[in-house]
Amino acid sequence: MNDSFFKKIESKTGVPMEEVFALANAIQHANFNDERQVRKIVRKVGKLANKNVPQHVEDDLVNSIVKNGSSVNMADIQKMMGN
Known part of the structure; x- marks a missing residue:
């Protein structure tokens, strides 16, 4: 990947690639x-x-992830966050 690709991602998301x-x-x-x-x-x-992740949503996410161990289902996480 080249720097221009990362710059595009940074400009669209506002998140520095170092943080990603x-x-x-x-x-x-x-x-x-x-x-x-x-x-x-x-x-x-x-x-x-x-x-902003409300405490009850954070608790639900954490409990679900810990319960399932290494299998993190992104669809379930998105659903819990209301996306």
Whole structure:
């Protein structure tokens, strides 16, 4: 991938690629059975997406992810966030 591709993503999302890469790295090395770690990732995703994640939605997401361990279903997460 070239720099212009990343610049386009940054301009469309307003999120620096360094933050995207840091999040991807955190997700790649995360223990999805660790509630604290999962909660930090959920909060970081909400912050990067500029979305307010209500406490009850965060709790539902964290509980669902921890319950399912390493299998994170993005469709379920989007549904819980109301997208």
